Amino acid sequence: MTEKTPVLSVRNLVVEIPTRHGILRPVDNVSYDIHAGEILGVVGESGAGKSMTGNAVVGLLDRPARITSGEILLSGQHIHTLKGEALRRLRGKMMGMIFQDPLTSLNPLLTVGDQLTETIQEHLKVGQTEARNRAIAALEEVGIPAARSRIDSYPHEFSGGMRQRVVIALALCAEPDLVIADEPTTALDVSVQAQIVALLKRLCREKGVAVMLVTHDMGVIAEAADRVAVMYAGRLAELGPVREVLTAAHHPYTAGLMASTPLASQGKERLRQIPGAMPRLGNLPDGCAFHPRCDYAQDRCRANPGPTLDTCDGRAACWFPLNTKQKDEVSA
Amino acid sequence: MSAIIKIESLTRVFDVSKPWLNRVIERLPKALLTAVSEVSFEIEENSVYALVGESGSGKSTIGKIVVGLVPPSKGKVEVEGVDLATETDASKIEAVRADIQMIFQDPYASLNPRWRVREIINEPVAAKGGDTTGLAERLLEQVGLSAKDAAKYPHEFSGGQRQRICIARALASGPKIIVCDEPTSALDVSVQAQVLNLMSDLRKDLGLTYLFISHDLTVVHHMADKIGVLYLGRLVEEAPRDRLFDAPKHPYTQMLFDAAPRMDAFGREVEPPKGEIPDAINPPTGCAFHPRCPIAVERCSKERPEMRRIGETRVACHLAE
DSSP states (O other): OOSSOOSEEEEEEEEEEEETTEEEEEEEEEEEEEOTTOEEEEEOOTTSSHHHHHHHHHTOOOTTOEEEEEEEEETTEEOTTOOHHHHHHHHHHTEEEEOSOTTTTSOTTSOHHHHHHHHHHHHSOOOHHHHHHHHHHHHHHTTOTTHHHHTTOOGGGSOHHHHHHHHHHHHHTTOOSEEEEESTTTTSOHHHHHHHHHHHHHHHHHHTOEEEEEOSOHHHHHHHOSEEEEEETTEEEEEEEHHHHHHSOSSHHHHHHHHHSGGGGTTOSSOOOOOSOOOOGGGOOSSSTTGGGOTTOOHHHHSSSOOOTTTTTSSBSOSSOSSOSOOSOOOO | OOEEEEEEEEEEEEEOOOOHHHHHHHTOOOOEEEEEEEEEEEEETTOEEEEEOOTTSSHHHHHHHHHTSSOOSEEEEEETTEETTTOOOHHHHHHHHHHEEEEOSOTTTSSOTTSOHHHHHHHHHHTTTOOOTTHHHHHHHHTTSOGGGGGSOGGGSOHHHHHHHHHHHHHTTOOSEEEEESTTTTSOHHHHHHHHHHHHHHHHHHTOEEEEEESOHHHHHHHOSEEEEEETTEEEEEEEHHHHHHSOOSHHHHHHHHHSOOTTOTTOOOOOOOSOOOOSSSOOSSSTTGGGOTTOOHHHHHSOOOOEEETTEEEOOSSOO
């Protein structure tokens, strides 16, 4: 990667939720960088903390969840300390967001054009006509046919895939440096999903935007991401270049996840399954959070403190990483 | 091998018109949505037949018609030789009904939160006055939960465990056929693997037949013996699993396979498919896929293609060979 300052730099981020039964840590000591023009995929099962990490970055944590330690730097500037108005100005201008459900992230009472021009005028010093022209250009860019006539339509007049394009246009219209896409294709059909993934990749490359792509779909990650972060129970389990992580996982959880997708076991009678389920946050085991489900667990895995990326080989938070001896194993 | 389910030119039309008064005032015609159109296929005993398609392709509607939750508008559904829509002998209907059960997509919505797991699992048998002693406990162990769980409520279980409870309930009446409508799409990958393995085991142990409805091609590839591809309520292609994945004949099937994300395709650059599924109220003339089809000719926009047999594949396309 380049030596330039990363667009987004998350350092030892901890998010805590105080509850009656003690303090929960949905995000526990997570660190990663995203550079300009790079797509970082964040995968994990539900409850792994992937969306919570994204929300913490844009400052959209719902109370009582809060950042208790660690820092978030956007182009070298601390943003985790910003509040209220200062943060609001940053959102949209510096960071764009794309959420899972395109219907609920658009205002049903305003036309698509109103929503786009509002965002553009809020963040860029332009007049009404110029804003409208930019809005049309933004819609054309995301591949909406006849943008000039569709701009005055309401969200319900668009199909699911077109709505998600509008949301992407909205996220990108103020030319942010960072886009956080939280399950952007989960609600969409396969053919539309392929269109949206291709669009995200193209925009990322052309505009040099840094993208954090949160999803649970390994296939989408493989096709779109440059690097991938695997999360488990609020912690980073593995972080590395997508090809290496997916073909030769170091963390047993990543390996189990890959093996349990139906794609990986073509022709076989049974799928490999990871026994059990992810532990609840209030009831995490000592040491490595994965050890009760891990085939390779040893005494060291059960002892505190658990493994982290820093204390292990830098790629997987595991005391006994897999696939480390094999070199250049490239399986098609 | 004989067909346990026979479906012949099944059609289901839904009336989605505005209320009568609005239609009169605004002079609107009736709006009819053809969810399933002239679909025919057979399911062999002890096999897994999968229906795949994108949203709006009519796959769930077919599932509901097969279990009798929705009546067909036209066509015939024969289960074990009994046509549920026209059969008048109540005892025959009852016997067949007990042989078909269903598993739904969302295990959070398909279990009554106020009932204990024991009551939920026993209900299909208890409703007919059958003996339920120890039934729930036995079934829970069969699906990989413990007998103690029978006294708990659904909220005490995770998504995967709830889906196991749904499976236990479906097994209670000793069915031969289970219609599974997206049984794992609400589950995480590692849990999905557990549930799919359980379903494979049960099929082997109990000799079950599955009608497996899914949009996920990877899941279908793992589970199915035979696959039917639906587009806008029409069956466009049907073939045994390996035939379909090795040599898809319909351009829509080919598009679907190309578009599906693959885990070995790092940084793959594909020309994404064009367009979206058209409106089912005003479907295109001729072949429903022709506006998006890369190889469409004039004939495709005029004449609806008939199902043709090419080797083991049945395909509805003028140009497929």
